[in-house]
Amino acid sequence: MRIRDWLGGAFVAGAMLAAPQAAMAWSNQGHMVTGAIAYDDLAKADPALAARIETLMASHPDKARFERGLAGYAGEARTRRLFELMARWPDDVREGPYDHPAWHYWLRLIPSKADPIKAPPALLATTTGEAAEAYRLNLATVRDAYAPAAERAVALCWVFHLAGDIQQPLHAGHLISGRFPLSDQAGGKAFVRPQAGADGVNLHQYWDDAIGGDAEGDANVEAVRLRLEGAWSRPDLNELDGKAGPDAFHAWADESLELARTVVYSDGAFEGAANAASAQPPPAGYEASRRRVGERRIALGGHRIADAVRAAFAP
Template structure:
């Protein structure tokens, strides 16, 4: 899909006004509602455990210097051994959402949304800096000359941004006469998952993977366990440059926004909950399938990105 992410200084003034309006919309909910991010962290740990245990040791060493370490220690409690290590990876993946509203918060880093309706030819710009911040944080995380504290924070952001950018509505948004300043990736568009269901924002629907009950991470780790049982994604090389690979992942996620989330432009979206239409037959199940596939891919890719870290 064509598009160009311009620096703010090079964007026309009217685009700056549109960006300001989009950024005034409600902040995106935590992609995958946190449970999905935790699952990607666990899957990344499992991959490193098989391929590069020394990377796990290095990451845990860096995390000892994390400036928000007290938060991690409080959540890890009395866990020990492998359980504590794996849980640390899960908490790293959700940390950027856990610190919303604090000095560590960067709302702009959670998405890189482009319009996927026909208006994209007129407005081929990205809203959000996930792609640039992925590259910057990955460079810091891999830099042995950076401080351990900076590397630890960067690692959390790398894990989280990769997870976020596998959620279709963190990559795409709709613009039309009904949504003249876009629907902000489903934040201003409403649907009903079923005839007797309460209306829900489309973004919230996708954050919860279609409100599927089996995508809630219970004490037994149902989502994580399901993803571990499912076949791994096809091997995805990071060569020659992780930034190129990441751009490819984002392009695929953005295509899913149009093809699946917005149902090839045929999804009936309402600007108010009162008139929310019921999702078409098969949509909820397709959302569940796509979400699991994307989560598996994200966890695998996070692990691959962290291989060789020392």
């Protein structure tokens, strides 16, 4: 057990520098499934909203990218695919003019119990990242009927993406420990071996791939969409209350933080290795928990995107 004492000011500065600079949430496939579930939710209950989104997206400044992704699709399949591409778009434009790296997460620290470190209480109460403010800003932009259509279309893609991102536990909480005194950077600096003999991967990627990696072909996304909609329909998800405003986003983040604490880090008893070479397989039962939690959170993300659309276009 390693316990280290740090001077408060230096520790806080170092922890802020350790904020994840390129944190992803869910694989391409994961984000696309959230978009597909959102489309199915709206098509069933509010089909006029899906049509309004198509109209608005015709003004998107990155329209050519969407048109390439929609080539060969028609009718309902085309609209669903549009939703899928919207949900992943903020990841597709990384390092470009529409990129906002700090918008993807809203992190709070989770102290390790197995490998503790003494940290100032004020530090443990801080948040890192701008996802909550970004959601509020983009939701307001979509709601603003006087805003340029191009700006509203960009903002709507961010609303899609953020409502999905925050369901990933490692976009709401990360570990601070003796091994990771400046945090494990949302799992980006901690490594796990998915199974014996496999290469080590960082913990964040391991959770991003909870329902599969970046196999973004139509057959892959469709198979997962159908499986998750069968396993986690809207009535099965008792967390859903139809609310999708800024306060609701905070509640979604609180849910993910609790899952990061209890499942990802096993109540502070689990942490990844400091490098890929020394990574070990997770404890017994961990993989099944990752899969179960990941599937449920992605299903929730899809329905919460639909609720966010309802909130954005409400009279």
